Structures are given as structure tokens and as C-alpha cells.
Amino acid sequence: MTDLPPGAPIGHELPTCARHPDRATGLRCTRCERPMCPECLREASVGYQCVDCVSSGQRSVRRPVTFTGAAYSPTIVATYALIAVNVAMFALTAVLAGSVVDNQRSDLFADLVLWPYGVADGEWWRLVTSGFLHFGPAHIALNMIALYVLGRDLEPAFGKVRFLGVYFASLLGGGVAVYLFGGVNTPVAGASGAVYGLMGALLVALLRRRLNPGSALGVIGLNLVISFSLPGISLLGHLGGLVVGALVAAGIVYAPAANRNAWQSGAVVAAFALLVVLAVVRTGQLA
Incomplete structure (x- = not known):
């Protein structure tokens, strides 16, 4: 026998749950009004709804998007992943070199650093892998702090995929700039090209949103002055990353609303x- 709920009319059979036909119930979903057992109901803003109506309502709710068209998520994932890879590469080269300060003495560092002659000889991966190498603890600390500060603002605004597109395009842009115009026998390494690309992306994003770009311009200007002033800094890598990052970001934030994803993907692919x-043409000149 089934106990009747308080207030149920005596002499009338209770309906069965729409999802569990073997269970009698005096409860109903306030949305679809089907009889439901307590297990199949969820508390809603007004009354209780069945799990089917709750699931349907969640699918119909549009997720908020940013001005780039990316689904908004405050969770930072790509930035932390990039920092982790850079730190892991630094730790590995330091262990292999037996020195934290002179980690560039490891064979792995020599195999992955941006050495133009090596690139011309077919070691094309150096244009990318050099962006995950750093000369000593101060070098990586400064770049990773900058990456975190920029990433925590740009990744939620651009979305993880678009953010990574800007990052890697800027990284490659810095490497190609060094390969095109730098000394052919000078090794270069660091994530600075990618970081400068994020600076350029931040400036473009502020302009697109019609916000005051003064702080971004100040940071970029200060860093360029440092790049010009201090010896041993790859100015070409910084400028290449800055220009490419700004151009790719412009292609993303100013993409037409119609077919926006296609336009944005096209901008990133075109940059790469x-x-x-350009790298192939340069290789032909050095061959």
C-alpha cells in the first residue's frame, strides 16, 4: 500500500511519476505539470521543477559573451599553462646545466635556442622553442610576471583559444623578426616577443572598447625604452612580437559580427x- 500525503482526497488513487511509473506521487512539476516523485524534482525560483525541465531550461539560457565573441569565463587556464611550461623548461635546462644562473650552458638549451644559422640549416623549430627558454632566473621571473598580469585580463576577454592564438602568433612574430633582421650568429631566447604581443593586444582591446589607452601606452613605451637602452636585449624580438600581436588582436576584435568566428580564424591563420x-624567403637568402 502507498501512504497518502496529507490533504489527499481519500478514495482517489494517486497518479504515478512520469519518470518512475512504479511510484505513486501527489507532487507535480510547476513547469510541465507532470506528476513527479520527490527524487525527480528540483527546487526552482517558484515551486519545484522536474529534472527534464531543469535540463531544458539550462540549455536554453545563453551564456554571456565578451566583445570578441568568446564565451565569458573568469577562470584562467591558458595563462597558467603557459607559465608552467616556461618554468618547467627553465628548471630542466638548469638541472641539465648544473646551474640556475647559467642554465644556457645545457645541451638542450643549445638545441632549442633561436640561432639563425641553425634555422637556415633546417632547424625551423628554433623559431618557436626559443620562446620557452630564458637566460637565468631574473629573465624568466620578469617575463612570467608580465605574462600573468596581462593574461589575467586578456584571457577572459579573448577566450582561451583566441588568447593562445595571439600568444603564439606573437611568439613566432618575434622569432621571425630576429631571423629576418638580426645577426645570423647571435642566439636569442625568451618569451618577451609573446609578452610584447599581449601588450599590443591589450592596447587594441582598449581602443576597441573606447577606454583610456594611456596606461597601456605608458607600459609599452617604458618597455621599449628599456629595450633600446639596456644591452643584451633583443629589440627586434620585442618589436616583432608587438606588431604581430597588435595586428592579430585587431583582426579578432574588429571582425564583423556576421561569421565572426571565421573572420577571426582567418586573421590568425593569415598571420601564421x-x-x-617570410621565414622561408629568408632561408633562401641564407642558403
Whole structure:
């Protein structure tokens, strides 16, 4: 026998749960009004709704998007992943070199650093892998702090995929700039090109949102002055990353609303394609 709930009319059978036909119930979903047992109901803003209506309502709710068209998520994942990879590479080269200060003495560092002659000889990966190497603890600390500060603002605004697109395009842009115009026998390493690309992306994003770009311009200007003033800094890598990052970001934030994802993907792919072509042309000149 089934106990009747308080207030149920005596002499009338209770309906069965729409999801569990073997269970009698005096409860109903306030949305679809189907009889439901307590296990199949969830508390809603007004009354209780069945799990089917709750699931349907969640699918129909549009997730908020940013001005780039990315689904908004405050969770930072890509930035932390990039920092982790850079720190892991630094730790590995330091262990192999037997020195934290002179980690560039490891064979792995020598195999991955941006050495233009090596790139011309077919070691093309140096254009990318050099962006995950750093000369000593101060070098990586400054770059990772800058990456975190920029990433915590840009990644939620651009979305993880678009953010990574800007980052890697800037990284490659810095490497190609060094390969095109730098000394052919001078090794270069660091995530600075990618970081400068994020600076350029931040400036473009502020302009797109019609916000005051003064702080971004000040940071970029100060860093460029430092790049010009201090010896041993790859100015070409910084400028290449800055220009490419700004251009790719512009292609993302100013993409037409119609087919926006296609336009944004095209901007990123076009940047990579152009950089590859420039690198191939340079290789032909050095061969």
C-alpha cells in the first residue's frame, strides 16, 4: 500500500511519476505539470521543477559573451599553462646545466635556442622553442610576471583559444623578426616577443572598447625604452612580437559580427602563413 500525503482526497488513487511509473506521487512539476516523485524534482525560483525541465531550461539560457565573441569565463587556464611550461623548461635546462644562473650552458638549451644559422640549416623549430627558454632566473621571473598580469585580463576577454592564438602568433612574430633582421650568429631566447604581443593586444582591446589607452601606452613605451637602452636585449624580438600581436588582436576584435568566428580564424591563420613565408624567403637568402 502507498501512504497518502496529507490533504489527499481519500478514495482517489494517486497518479504515478512520469519518470518512475512504479511510484505513486501527489507532487507535480510547476513547469510541465507532470506528476513527479520527490527524487525527480528540483527546487526552482517558484515551486519545484522536474529534472527534464531543469535540463531544458539550462540549455536554453545563453551564456554571456565578451566583445570578441568568446564565451565569458573568469577562470584562467591558458595563462597558467603557459607559465608552467616556461618554468618547467627553465628548471630542466638548469638541472641539465648544473646551474640556475647559467642554465644556457645545457645541451638542450643549445638545441632549442633561436640561432639563425641553425634555422637556415633546417632547424625551423628554433623559431618557436626559443620562446620557452630564458637566460637565468631574473629573465624568466620578469617575463612570467608580465605574462600573468596581462593574461589575467586578456584571457577572459579573448577566450582561451583566441588568447593562445595571439600568444603564439606573437611568439613566432618575434622569432621571425630576429631571423629576418638580426645577426645570423647571435642566439636569442625568451618569451618577451609573446609578452610584447599581449601588450599590443591589450592596447587594441582598449581602443576597441573606447577606454583610456594611456596606461597601456605608458607600459609599452617604458618597455621599449628599456629595450633600446639596456644591452643584451633583443629589440627586434620585442618589436616583432608587438606588431604581430597588435595586428592579430585587431583582426579578432574588429571582425564583423556576421561569421565572426571565421573572420577571426582567418586573421590568425593569415598571420601564421605570412610569417612562415617570410621565414622561408629568408632561408633562401641564407642558403
